[in-house]
Amino acid sequence: MSDIMRPIPFAQIMDWSLTEDAQHGSVFGVRKLVRHEGGSDPIFDGRIEAPFGPAAGPNTQLAQNIIASYVSGSRFFELKTVQIMDGAELAACVNKPCIASEDECYNCEWSTELTVPQAHAEYVKAWWACKLLARELGLGDPDGFVFNMSVGYSLEGIQSPKVDAYIEGMKDASGTEVWAECRSWALANLDRFQNVDRAFVESVSPQVSSSVTESTLHGCPPDEIERIATYLITEKHVNTYVKCNPTLLGYDYARARLDELGFDYIVFDDKHFLEDLQWADAVPMFHRLSELCAQKGLSFGIKLTNTFPVDVTREELPSEEMYMSGRSLLPLSVELARRVAAEFEGTLRISYSGGADAHNIRELYAAGIWPITMATNVLKPGGYERFSQIAGLLAGSERVEKVDAAALAALEEAITANPIYHKPIKPAKSHKIDAELPLMSCFTAPCRTGCPIQQDIPAYLSAVDEGRLVDALNIVMERNALPHITGNLCPHPCGVNCERSFYEPEGARIRESKLIAAKGGFDEVLAQIKAATPAPIAGARGKKVAIVGGGAAGLSTAFFLTRAGAEATIFEATNKLGGVPRQTIPEFRIPDADIQADIDLCLSYGAKVEYNHEVTDVAELKAAGYTDVVMCIGAWAPGRKALEYGDELDALEFLCAAKRGDDLSSLGSDIVVIGGGNTAMDCARVAERLPGVESVRIAYRRTRRYMPAEEYELDEALAEGVEFCELLAPKGLADGVLSCERMELGEPDATGRRSVVAIGERVELPATAVICAVGERIKDGLYKQAGVELDHRGRPAAGCATGVDGVWAAGDCHRGPATFVEAVADAQAVARAMVGADFEDVVDQNVRHGKEDAVKARKGDVCLDVAACSTSRCLGCATICEVCCDVCPNRANVSVKVDGLAQEQIVHIDGMCNECGNCAVFCPWSGRPYKDKLTVFWSAEDMDASENRGFLPLAGGTFRVRLAGSEGTYDVSDASCGLPDDVRLTIVAVRDSYAYLLKDVTAPEVA
Known part of the structure; x- marks a missing residue:
């Protein structure tokens, strides 16, 4: 029974220690044995x-x-x-x-x-x-x-x-x-x-x-x-x-x-x-x-x-x-x-x-x-x-x-x-994969699961660390059409799942490494693409696709479809591609050259572009012979009005004007930005740089803890002189004064986010101009003409496929305002559903075959100077995870090598566990290793008292094995005994190579 610890007889302790050292070079899972060769200091009666x-x-x-x-x-x-x-x-x-x-x-x-x-x-x-x-x-x-x-x-x-x-x-x-x-x-x-x-x-x-x-x-x-x-x-x-x-x-x-x-x-x-x-x-x-x-x-x-x-x-x-x-x-x-x-x-x-x-x-x-x-x-x-x-x-x-x-x-x-x-202001998001912990073969890269496009992160990090930048970029581009844009601007949700964040707050250098690969491998990869003549996949033959919008979603969709062999034409309403990144994101966030590099990559497989062509009716494209239309028009409609009276400037209009270099001197010296998202942070930082501007403030109705912007985005704005005014709900602008209502936090909702309650107090902020960065919306005209059913937020109710034959949606016009990596994810989904595109070619490279020892060597070492570290600091979880073994104080989770299986397997030792729960805290899966992993039992009494799936050695060399819904006695040497092969092979490995895990239950206990 796993909450009752069974002390191990001394004979087994020593056999375990000596045998494990001789066979595996470790003692109770510790591989980094320390040999003290210096002196010693006196303490008490010893040293x-x-x-x-x-x-x-x-x-x-x-x-x-x-x-x-x-x-x-x-x-x-x-x-x-x-x-x-x-x-x-x-x-x-x-x-x-x-x-x-x-x-x-x-x-x-x-x-x-x-x-x-x-x-x-x-x-x-x-x-x-x-x-x-x-x-x-x-x-x-x-x-x-x-x-x-x-x-x-x-x-x-x-x-x-x-x-x-x-x-x-x-x-x-x-x-x-x-x-x-x-x-x-x-x-x-x-x-x-x-x-x-x-x-x-x-x-x-x-x-x-x-x-x-x-x-x-x-x-x-x-x-x-x-x-x-x-x-x-x-x-x-x-x-x-x-x-x-x-x-x-x-x-x-x-x-x-x-x-x-x-x-x-x-x-x-x-x-x-x-x-x-x-x-x-x-x-x-x-x-x-x-x-x-x-x-x-x-x-x-x-x-x-x-x-x-x-x-x-x-x-x-x-x-x-x-x-x-x-x-x-x-x-x-x-x-x-x-x-x-x-x-x-x-x-x-x-x-x-x-x-x-x-x-x-x-x-x-x-x-x-x-x-x-x-x-x-x-x-x-x-x-x-x-x-x-x-x-x-x-x-x-x-x-x-x-x-x-x-x-x-x-x-x-x-x-x-x-x-x-310092504790980060914003509560940490869960690092858990939303999936049950597998009984067998559980080593995984949780960063991939946290990424909307399932980017093959361990594979490209390894390539970058080894200096193979062309390989790294090819790995990135298997799933990501915008390596430069995401390398600069991705909010990297993958980092939430990174096990390295339990060593240092920053986690592994995922986004930075992607950008290194993009910049270092770009010229050669682009030349390779242009020199190759790939054969189209079966589903792409005969496909002629119109893509409405040349932003992140449109470019990515063109990339994946043309790489698969389909014909694709982007219809862009303006005279340049790039959408939000090119038209609104300030140069200090991403250089224009990086945006252009991604455009070049996305067009490299033969996508065509029609500039200054605003599509007003899907029917005209279908009439022109396009088999499919993908709408990628972005969330360009102005957000909801924030003020009850007075003028306000829409955030995207402001950012576009600033990017074009328009004269914005009419905004005056005191600018207030309303909102708490990343767009609000961009507006504030751009406004701070305008000639003649003396003060820029962000007014937000909640506190910093509950704002949607990434914390580093606000930190960068504050470092540049922007003032953050929390718990203020702007009401109206008149005579250079923004009147706000003071708020306080109320009770949390089901998600833990606190409501806000007005306390009846007014606050006035000097404001010569107010920029509203609240709730950008998508234009619905094309959808209505195409007969697409919309949900209450104006999005296609049926998702990327829209429910109308041959009409698809990706990016903001599918999700509402979204991130660039989510736009890439939608482009993948469209390519997968429309032509059967596959994005699995480099998955196996996430596992560093033959480099297991190097991965294990990183365990336990905290990087004391992250800024000076020259590598990504990736722990290689897909190759060797073992986090449940690391964090178990009692050594009750053990990693074993199994002949015939690609991954090492985790077995749980019931008699050494008191159900402290620490392994469940850190396991990347939504599971509990002490309950969910294949369990070694030391006695029939303990096995009967537990519900864990596991095994118990019996006299004569057989094993009592319990799996989900079944239990029996098995000769595991017989490949046809009826057990799943991975389970059988693991039991064989424990019996033959890790026999010290199988306690001699006949040995006397010491009272």
Whole structure:
């Protein structure tokens, strides 16, 4: 049953680790093994080769989690908290899923879900495994790492027999059953090692931990916190840290700081700030405890910071309150560390956790903060291998003895200045593919699915990165007739789905790489097209097509139809092709040469053009012998009036006039643009450049968060001096004054968009001219004459095919105002439906066959200087995804190579999963890997308690297999056994090459 974790016997842990390393070069999925070759620093009664590791939490709950952290470079391990409530009793209190770490992390679990004895056993097994692997694999000094206990949450609970036994068993495990199990296995299996001998095994210290981090719940009184710490110091004789909450900063500071960085949507009140430990109580307590530890010859410090309690408001998790961590916790933790450093003049040791990652780890360490532990960082794609990068970043760094308050103040300033620590104003769109997660062969490129034309993005990114620009452009042009225009202007919806955006906010360089390909490959590709004589496809023979309109949709339709072999003529009402890009988009957004390049490409297969020919009746074209007419006339009709009185200028009329170079001095010095879309941003930026204009304002009735424009479009306008006036509904213009009504946000609708409500207050803006960029419409005259049925928005009710034989629609006149890439998508749809055009020729190139290792090598590495990076930073998801494997703290999702299948397959290990839900957060599909992937079961009991499709090994070599609607026993060696071949081959691969995944259910459990 997947929410019940089954601890793995030590024999299987070691067999798994050694076999996986020998056969696949990885350990528990970690391929980037880190070998520390430098020195180590003393801490407590031991030494650490590196000052970082996993924080108490999901990454230190099971032995395999700690092993994965160790082999990826960690050397300080803050073990998951144990308390008197444990096992089934605790699990019943934890709602699942319990982790959501898409950006800042939220969780609603707090201590180990195992029993206390099981937790102790996991930590002892991990201790032994790390010692043995350190020596055998040459990962560093086997004594160069430290385990730090975490216990809570009351003195009574910590003094209970089982928690007391845990502490004593960690201080000296030599008399425990699990210690004997591990030692006996090591001695009995010396033949499996090259570098481990009896003397080494017998030298392993049973002192698993001599330090503890005291963890208390919110609201714990200060005297109870001090009593616990005093007990641990004086009675248990362990080095002690006290975990502190960000509530020490006070409500006002925390609220203001989070608001400043864009986390204003995170909801909390002052309850915990009032009930938690106060600064006035904390400082003298820490002084007393420091003196007590000094008397006892022990170390004292504080842990900054515990997670931050906030309200569940958007169904993030199935609870009422949850704990926040990650980048939103960073500024609070750094400020609290600065205050502590200033108060204690840098002498109080700080163990740090709170948003640490590759972007700031060096600054934290250089400020004298160590050890540094992380949870949120390694719950994101890349997973434990993010530790591998951090090990490299800290290699050779020198330890600072005192915590430097000034350095922390500088880090605070850097956090404020750096966009990566600011939450984007506009809510993130879902990165999910709107499709179920396949049981098998799920590696996909989610960017392609997010693209309206299914652009073969991984293929062309790879070609650009390798310098093959002609190949790249040919890949782009398979589906995209406008590589220059979309390379400049596409709003790149693909970026929403890009897995790279979980590493850096920018995502991979998709649009920029397309433009590099377009510019670099254009001349040669155009020459190739003109030199070739392609044969027409069957559906194109006899087709003579009239295309009404020479904008993005018309040009694209001509490109795809003539490439297929049809005859096509564009009827353009003006004297130049290009439509909106050429006539309205300002030169600073796209050079005219780039527009012309796309026009040349679109005409290169032989499309003809009739200029200055405004079509007024489809019948005249049919009478002229055209078999089909495609209407691509754009949304050129003026939008709805925005003002109740006074003059307003239509946005497209204004942009066209500016592009033509007309004299616009009559608009005066103060221009107001009404609207919140990308067209409004263009108007504002063009107006800002007009001679004599002193101020340009954008008036929008909602807030920036809810405006339809891309956020970067508004940012560019603001950077150029445009003023953004939100929550203003313009009413009328008179005597150089635009009168507006002040609005406030009302309740959200079903989509989450907030309504606006007038509050009865008037605001006046100086305005010599008002430009209205609201609701462009399409002209319906041609449709009516052709008998096309229209919907309530004036669009063809039947879609691109229009419902009238031989009459088609593409672009704005099909969708209403749309993007250029959507116009290309419509052109594809018309070509596909009209002549049977196919756009699949380069799909296979999205998978980088033979380059799997190079793709895997990128995992876990965060780009610290995106601007200086010379590649697209594509992760190659279609080749190797494995994101569900990366983000699983328990290693319960495993990628296996299967002979006979092109893709690696993901199998889910039921016994290692507690249904935390983190894999479902990051999976690009609309599914849950822990529920939807082929599952390995370790017992009939677990299989019976689960509904997952999966398999269980049976005596005699057969397998019990359950798929949708069926279950049976199968001999998977028999190709005709009745199982789908991909399922059968995967089971065979697990049996033959990954047998360590199949737990020996007869092995005794350690209580």
